[in-house]
Amino acid sequence: MEKWKAGGYDYWLVALLGVVFFMPFLGGVHLFDWDEINFAECAREMIVSGNYSRATMDFQPFWEKPPLFFWLQAASMKIWGINEYGARFPDAVCGTLTLALIFHWGKQLFGRSFGRFWALSFLGSLLPCLYSKSGLIDPWFNLFIFSSLYFLIRSIDLPKSASISSGDSLRKTIWTSPYWPAAAGGFFSGLAMLTKGPVGFLIVLLTWGVKISVDRVWGWRSVGLFALFGSVALGVVACWLGAEIARNGYWFLETFVRYQVRLARTQDAGHGGFFGYHFVALFFGCFPASIFALDSMSRRFDFPADRNSFIRWMKTLFWVGLILFSLVQSKIVHYSSICYLPLTFLSALTLQKSFEKGFLPTYIVRLLLLVGAGIGLAVCATVYAGQHIELLKPWLNGDPFAAATLSALVVWSGWEYSAGIFLMGLLVAFARFNVARRIFPSAALLFMGVALFVNLTLILFINHIEGYSQRAAVAFLETKKDEDCYIKTYGYHSYAPFYYGGARPGADPRSRDLDFLLHGSVDKPVYIISKINYQKELDAMPTLVFLKEEGGFLFYIRK
Numbered sequence: 144m145e146k147w148k149a150g151g152y153d154y155w156l157v158a159l160l161g162v163v164f165f166m167p168f169l170g171g172v173h174l175f176d177w178d179e180i181n182f183a184e185c186a187r188e189m190i191v192s193g194n195y196s197r198a199t200m201d202f203q204p205f206w207e208k209p210p211l212f213f214w215l216q217a218a219s220m221k222i223w224g225i226n227e228y229g230a231r232f233p234d235a236v237c238g239t240l241t242l243a244l245i246f247h248w249g250k251q252l253f254g255r256s257f258g259r260f261w262a263l264s265f266l267g268s269l270l271p272c273l274y275s276k277s278g279l280i281d282p283w284f285n286l287f288i289f290s291s292l293y294f295l296i297r298s299i300d301l302p303k304s305a306s307i308s309s310g311d312s313l314r315k316t317i318w319t320s321p322y323w324p325a326a327a328g329g330f331f332s333g334l335a336m337l338t339k340g341p342v343g344f345l346i347v348l349l350t351w352g353v354k355i356s357v358d359r360v361w362g363w364r365s366v367g368l369f370a371l372f373g374s375v376a377l378g379v380v381a382c383w384l385g386a387e388i389a390r391n392g393y394w395f396l397e398t399f400v401r402y403q404v405r406l407a408r409t410q411d412a413g414h415g416g417f418f419g420y421h422f423v424a425l426f427f428g429c430f431p432a433s434i435f436a437l438d439s440m441s442r443r444f445d446f447p448a449d450r451n452s453f454i455r456w457m458k459t460l461f462w463v464g465l466i467l468f469s470l471v472q473s474k475i476v477h478y479s480s481i482c483y484l485p486l487t488f489l490s491a492l493t494l495q496k497s498f499e500k501g502f503l504p505t506y507i508v509r510l511l512l513l514v515g516a517g518i519g520l521a522v523c524a525t526v527y528a529g530q531h532i533e534l535l536k537p538w539l540n541g542d543p544f545a546a547a548t549l550s551a552l553v554v555w556s557g558w559e560y561s562a563g564i565f566l567m568g569l570l571v572a573f574a575r576f577n578v579a580r581r582i583f584p585s586a587a588l589l590f591m592g593v594a595l596f597v598n599l600t601l602i603l604f605i606n607h608i609e610g611y612s613q614r615a616a617v618a619f620l621e622t623k624k625d626e627d628c629y630i631k632t633y634g635y636h637s638y639a640p641f642y643y644g645g646a647r648p649g650a651d652p653r654s655r656d657l658d659f660l661l662h663g664s665v666d667k668p669v670y671i672i673s674k675i676n677y678q679k680e681l682d683a684m685p686t687l688v689f690l691k692e693e694g695g696f697l698f699y700i701r702k
Contacts, residue, residue, distance in 0.1 A: 153255065157246045157262050161239025164266060164594045165275045169235060170228030172605045173617050176637050179278040182208075183230035184642040186216035190225065192648050197387060197395070201641050201655065202648045206398040210383070211337040212280045230278040237282040238275025242266060244286075245484065248293060249491060252453060256498060260491035260586060264435070267590025270428035270476070271483045272597040280339055281480045287335035289484045292347050294328035296456050297321075298368045300449050321368055329372040333379020340399065344376055346464060346481060354459045358452075421469050421479035428476065429483060430518060431589060432490035434511045438504055439489040444496070454492065461485040498582040508577055515570045522563030522600065529555040529607060544674040547695030553610035559603045566596050613639065615694035616672055620644045623670060629654050633673040633681065640672070661686060661701070669701040
């Protein structure tokens with residue numbers, strides 16, 4: 144009870160911050176193609192079909208992801224309905240849970256103030272905050288991997304337990320044994336694999352291998368603990384995969400492995416980029432934690448040996464995640480999101496040391512102001528461009544669709560400038576607090592202010608982004624949701640027709656064949672959605688009747 148009175152309210156405060164910053168406005172805009180709509184459609188089809196044992200897309204087996212995240216989304220949709228809020232709510236819960244856990248772990252390892260700095264660093268960095276309000280798999284995947292590694296670290300860094308066999312001593316021995324944390328780590332690694340596949344085990348394996356190689360602590364004890372870890376992880380996966388193989392054979396496993404290999408070797412759907420893509424994404428995307436973390440990257444600390452070992456674990460996880468996904472040919476910004484937790488840990492480390500010394504390094508403060516001002520000015524420049532859209536059109540002459548999207552009816556009121564102005568004002572306030580050497584208030588102000596900036600930007604900008612990117616197509620699909628018809632895209636891939644068009648089970652298998660829908664003997668109306676790039680091709684087809692063009696999208700009907 145004394146321990147609870149001394150600091151237990153911190154857990155409620157941290158959870159409250161997650162509720163306040165992560166849970167509002169989740170349903171304010173449509174889900175975005177591809178990933179958000181893709182995952183939500185898998186969950187919707189589970190509910191519609193009643194088949195929760197495997198994921199489907201258009202009620203056909205879906206091999207790209209295991210089903211755990213879809214189960215979470217389906218459960219959320221049962222509560223909130225099949226809508227945007229229901230699809231994004233699981234990640235808001237994950238973000239809130241992540242804040243509470245990293246505060247708890249940070250407090251256990253380095254003290255209460257460190258736990259606060261770590262939670263604040265995650266709450267108020269751009270991409271960690273944004274993804275906690277999304278409908279993506281990665282927040283849960285990252286939490287499972289990090290929990291897995293945390294317990295593995297506990298098992299390896301704990302000393303060997305003496306064999307005691309009675310009373311309180313037995314209970315104490317069990318909880319200080321290295322075996323239960325190894326098993327717990329394996330359990331969470333298994334959940335990570337059920338969320339996104341074998342990479343949930345691979346990242347931990349690489350981190351463990353690099354860490355013990357660099358520290359030169361190879362031994363039968365660590366190998367044995369990792370063997371227990373791996374056995375439990377595979378056992379968790381086998382609970383679902385074994386049942387899947389028994390019912391449907393090895394089809395899912397073989398197709399999933401081929402897909403993962405293709406994803407690593409080739410640029411998936413044009414998602415390419417240069418080798419340093421994720422370095423840039425983390426530096427700017429995890430502002431301001433990425434700036435604070437710079438000071439801890441190469442610095443040695445005078446903590447006790449077990450604390451220093453944990454710091455090396457975090458650095459190892461960061462570099463393993465960053466290099467691994469830099470080598471993968473498909474470059475998507477959230478692929479490197481496994482780095483967010485070790486990066487915010489290193490941010491908290493800098494803040495904790497600065498808190499003890501009473502000042503932040505001058506170069507950190509200057510870099511924060513420079514990068515933050517750049518982000519604020521970029522936001523204001525985006526608003527100006529939106530109000531003077533004609534300035535952008537000459538730059539898009541080579542892409543008719545991109546140029547046509549700028550004709551979408553998107554109204555920029557001018558209030559959008561307030562987000563960029565707010566961020567720059569926040570930086571001024573942070574600098575004033577820092578001059579007074581008030582480290583914790585200045586850090587709390589900065590990170591909570593950035594979390595507010597993310598929410599403010601979403602409120603002011605997200606509808607504009609959707610207005611240009613997909614609103615015309617989604618709005619058309621919503622009008623056909625209750626109509627008995629076929630809907631197909633031409634010339635590009637999208638999951639929106641399934642989710643917003645209300646795909647139903649039991650459709651004619653031939654309806655998945657575009658050639659049949661265009662030229663075959665159909666029994667109900669066919670709607671074709673395409674982009675303006677393909678207008679000549681579609682206008683030349685005698686079976687199609689042009690309906691309209693809006694925001695760069697073309698709409699046709701075949702009666």
